[in-house]
Each structure stands twice: as C-alpha cells, then as structure tokens.
Amino acid sequence: MxxxxxxxxxxxxxxxxxxxxxxxxxxxxxxxxxxxxxxxxxxxxxxxxxxxxxxxxxxxxxxxxxxxxxxxxxxxxxxxxxxxxxxxxxxxxxxxxxxxxxxxxxxxxxxxxxxxPSQLQRAMAAEAEAAREARAKVIAADGELNASRALREASQVMSESPSALQLRYLQTLHTIAAEKNSTIVFPLPMDLISHFMTK
Missing domain, CATH: 3.30.479.30 (Band 7 domain)
Structure with missing residues (x-):
C-alpha cells in the first residue's frame, strides 16, 4: 500500500x-x-x-x-x-x-x-359475493331436484303397495301427535278411503 x-x-x-x-x-x-x-x-x-x-x-x-x-x-x-x-x-x-x-x-x-384502489376492492368484494350466492343457488337447486326425484320414487312405491300408504298415514299421525299435545279423531278408516283414491 x-x-x-x-x-x-x-x-x-x-x-x-x-x-x-x-x-x-x-x-x-x-x-x-x-x-x-x-x-x-x-x-x-x-x-x-x-x-x-x-x-x-x-x-x-x-x-x-x-x-x-x-x-x-x-x-x-x-x-x-x-x-x-x-x-x-x-x-x-x-x-x-x-x-x-x-x-x-x-x-x-x-x-x-x-x-x-378502494373502488376496485369494493367491486371485487361484490363480485365474490355474487359468485358465492350463485353457488348457493346451484346447490339449493340440486337439493330440490334430488328431493323431487326421491318423492317421485316414494309415490311410485306407495301406489304399488296400499299397505305402505297406510303405514305412511299412521306415521304422519304419530308425528303430529308427538309434536302437539292434541287429540286426533280419525274421520274415516283408510279402507273406505282407498276405494276413492284408486278412482
């Protein structure tokens, strides 16, 4: 150096x-x-x-x-x-x-x-919310479609078997009786109604 x-x-x-x-x-x-x-x-x-x-x-x-x-x-x-x-x-x-x-x-x-920018943040938040709502509607529509198919299949099974319809009727009465403390009066036996239902 x-x-x-x-x-x-x-x-x-x-x-x-x-x-x-x-x-x-x-x-x-x-x-x-x-x-x-x-x-x-x-x-x-x-x-x-x-x-x-x-x-x-x-x-x-x-x-x-x-x-x-x-x-x-x-x-x-x-x-x-x-x-x-x-x-x-x-x-x-x-x-x-x-x-x-x-x-x-x-x-x-x-x-x-x-x-x-704040305006862009609000626009993106609104777009994300709309996308979530659209997905929720699609899921709800799929659920309704599946429920309607299940009801159609259940109605076909009940129409083929009168005893299944009578059991379903009794099950519905049991559910109503369990929910509310009330007295249920059977207006007619199911045997008499079944003749009108087939027609």
Whole structure:
C-alpha cells in the first residue's frame, strides 16, 4: 500500500437487505396498484463492487425500484394477485443478472404488499359475493331436484303397495301427535278411503 495515494475501503460481505419503497404501477390491464418489496443481497466480489460501480448499494436500490415497475407493468391484475411468487423470482433473476458485473449477488426478492384502489376492492368484494350466492343457488337447486326425484320414487312405491300408504298415514299421525299435545279423531278408516283414491 502506497501512503497518501492508496485508500482502504471496507466492504461488508454479509447478506444485507433493504425495502423498495412503495411504487405506483400501471398494470397491463390499466389498473393502478401500489406495490412494495424487500430485496436481500450480498457482495461476492469486494474488489469488483468498489472498482466497477460507484456506490454499489445505492445502485442496487435504484435498479430494484425500476425492475419492480418494469416487471409488474407487464402483468395483468389477476396475475399479480395469483402469481406473486413467480413474479418475485422473475425480479430476482433480472436484478441478479444486472448486478453480477458489480460483484453483487441478489439472493431473494419478496413482494411485501399490494394495495388496490378502494373502488376496485369494493367491486371485487361484490363480485365474490355474487359468485358465492350463485353457488348457493346451484346447490339449493340440486337439493330440490334430488328431493323431487326421491318423492317421485316414494309415490311410485306407495301406489304399488296400499299397505305402505297406510303405514305412511299412521306415521304422519304419530308425528303430529308427538309434536302437539292434541287429540286426533280419525274421520274415516283408510279402507273406505282407498276405494276413492284408486278412482
């Protein structure tokens, strides 16, 4: 080391992290979304990080901000909401490729939060509620269809067997008597009614 000409630069080679400040991004389908992220990186070549770029840490921060906007701008809103992990991997690969010549390795990128406009949040909540109501109506309609089929089959069985109809009649009377404390008067025996029912 030559005195008065050479200087010592200390380089931290441990993993460091920083927060990408919230960025307002216009998605591919023209929706404004506010997104922020966290980037984890470390210096792999201290000599290159000092000689190849001025202020390697701040340059990595600026590159992360622009990469976040560029990657998010190529995606639809549905892709942003469902494929956050793949978008983070894409960002990490893009930043790492650019910082490789600076002696910096980007280890991980995490998308922290995604804030949608309030009007869009209300519209999405209304759409989800409508979808839930539609599913409930379909389930109720299926239940009605199955019940009507069961009643049709039961009526066919009872029409073929008069004793089954009489047992069902007695079971209904038993249920009514159990629910309410009342006296039940049989107006006619079932044998007399069966003649009119067959006609």
């Amino acid at each position: 030559l005195p008065f000409t050479d200087t010592i630069v200390r380089v931290n080679m441990r993993t460091e992290s920083f927060d990408v400040p919230p960025q307002q991004i216009l998605t591919k389908d023209s929706v404004t979304v506010t997104v922020d992220a966290a980037v984890f990186y470390r210096v792999t070549d201290p000599y290159t990080s000092v000689t190849r770029v001025t202020h390697a840490h701040s340059s990595t921060r600026l590159l992360s901000q622009t990469t976040l906007r560029n990657v998010m701008g190529t995606k639809n809103l549905s892709e942003l909401l469902s494929d956050r992990e793949s978008i983070a991997h894409n960002m990490q690969a893009t930043i790492d490729k650019a910082t490789d010549s600076w002696g910096i390795k980007v280890e991980r990128v995490e998308i922290k939060d995604m804030i949608l």
